[in-house]
Amino acid sequence: VKKRRVLVLVHPTLIPPASLRGRSAREIEEWRVEFDVVAALRGLRHDVRILGVLDSLIELDATLRDWRPHVVFNLLEEFNGIVSYESHVVAHLELMQQPYTGCNPRGLMLARDKLLCKQLLVAAGIRTPAFHAVAPGSVLRLPAVLKFPLIVKSARDDASLGIAQGSVVRNLAQCHARVRFMHRQFGAVALIEEYIPGRELYVAMLGDMRPRTFPVWELQFGRLPASMSRIATRHIKWDRAYQHRLGIGPRRAMDLPRKALTHVTSTARQAYRALQLSGYARIDFRMREDGELFVLEANPNPNLARIEDFATSAAAAGIHYEKLIGQIVATGLAHRAEWRS
Numbered sequence: 001v002k003k004r005r006v007l008v009l010v011h012p013t014l015i016p017p018a019s020l021r022g023r024s025a026r027e028i029e030e031w032r033v034e035f036d037v038v039a040a041l042r043g044l045r046h047d048v049r050i051l052g053v054l055d056s057l058i059e060l061d062a063t064l065r066d067w068r069p070h071v072v073f074n075l076l077e078e079f080n081g082i083v084s085y086e087s088h089v090v091a092h093l094e095l096m097q098q099p100y101t102g103c104n105p106r107g108l109m110l111a112r113d114k115l116l117c118k119q120l121l122v123a124a125g126i127r128t129p130a131f132h133a134v135a136p137g138s139v140l141r142l143p144a145v146l147k148f149p150l151i152v153k154s155a156r157d158d159a160s161l162g163i164a165q166g167s168v169v170r171n172l173a174q175c176h177a178r179v180r181f182m183h184r185q186f187g188a189v190a191l192i193e194e195y196i197p198g199r200e201l202y203v204a205m206l207g208d209m210r211p212r213t214f215p216v217w218e219l220q221f222g223r224l225p226a227s228m229s230r231i232a233t234r235h236i237k238w239d240r241a242y243q244h245r246l247g248i249g250p251r252r253a254m255d256l257p258r259k260a261l262t263h264v265t266s267t268a269r270q271a272y273r274a275l276q277l278s279g280y281a282r283i284d285f286r287m288r289e290d291g292e293l294f295v296l297e298a299n300p301n302p303n304l305a306r307i308e309d310f311a312t313s314a315a316a317a318g319i320h321y322e323k324l325i326g327q328i329v330a331t332g333l334a335h336r337a338e339w340r341s
């Protein structure tokens with residue numbers, strides 16, 4: 001690999017240490033992605049610098065000017081604590097004619113807004129659960145087409161924020177209460193969706209015009225008690241001890257007929273295109289028992305930790321971690337940004 005100057009952008013509290021020695025499991029969890037990516041970039045012999053970005057771009061601009069990185073490895077997910085400003089930082093890189101890894105600003109903006117994302121999917125003829133949105137301050141009038149059970153989530157947040165067993169509601173009273181809770185707790189538009197029982201499938205993708213797809217992954221709910229809804233709550237997603245105890249976690253999807261596998265992968269491609277994604281992403285699905293497939297959401301710039309599903313599904317395709325990080329860098333360097341033409 002050609003040696004490149006790579007500037008890694010991270011949240012200032014997530015600058016990883018040089019080694020894991022003496023760190024608690026809890027600390028490691030915080031900057032696992034940052035540590036893994038930096039270690040891989042160094043393993044690839046790149047010249048790596050890490051820059052924390054909180055609420056100013058002054059230092060970033062000075063570094064772009066003075067050090068002239070070949071590529072920015074973008075691990076930022078917010079600016080000044082505001083998640084919807086994530087795309088603005090990437091837009092800034094684009095204005096500076098700076099190559100970067102991951103998704104372009106437009107794709108980020110479209111996919112991160114769950115409502116806009118669903119509207120675009122519907123317009124492209126891609127199935128997504130029927131939905132209704134309620135902004136804070138407005139009253140809930142549930143359209144009759146929506147059939148219980150429903151799930152209530154935030155239209156803006158990700159990483160399963162606000163997703164708990166109580167998110168699945170079985171009647172109007174429960175729905176009202178959960179919407180009120182989401183408004184009060186997160187101040188976000190509440191997104192009410194039809195609850196789709198079935199298998200939860202993920203497709204990791206890498207590339208721009210013709211992205212490649214990795215083997216279909218499935219969130220296994222293991223020995224989760226039958227009384228509980230099989231959803232990726234905050235607990236299920238992040239509590240490693242709990243995952244371990246119940247055998248919960250994403251694995252390669254087994255016993256899916258070949259036809260179903262191709263359907264999932266081709267729908268993932270359609271969604272990637274409809275949302276104008278680039279770089280790398282993970283598209284999430286629910287597949288009902290009758291085989292009907294629904295896109296739950298698209299995640300541009302998904303979690304890149306070595307142990308998370310993006311990297312593990314790439315590994316199943318024979319792309320080990322360092323190689324994957326190298327390909328993400330190469331994709332960023334080759335991205336046909338508008339300023340190039």
Ligand SMILES: Nc1ncnc2c1ncn2[C@@H]1O[C@H](COP(=O)(O)OP(=O)(O)O)[C@@H](O)[C@H]1O
Pocket residue numbers: 129151153157158159160161163193194195196197200230231232233284286296297
């Ligand atoms: N319509 C739905 N039907 C069934 N389960 C759902 C639905 N929407 C969300 N879920 C469950 O909730 C989890 C989190 O929802 P998601 O929309 O992916 O939010 P986040 O952005 O926080 O990951 C999903 O992984 C899935 O398990």
Ligand SMILES: [Mg+2]
Pocket residue numbers: 159160284297
């Ligand atoms: Mg999700």
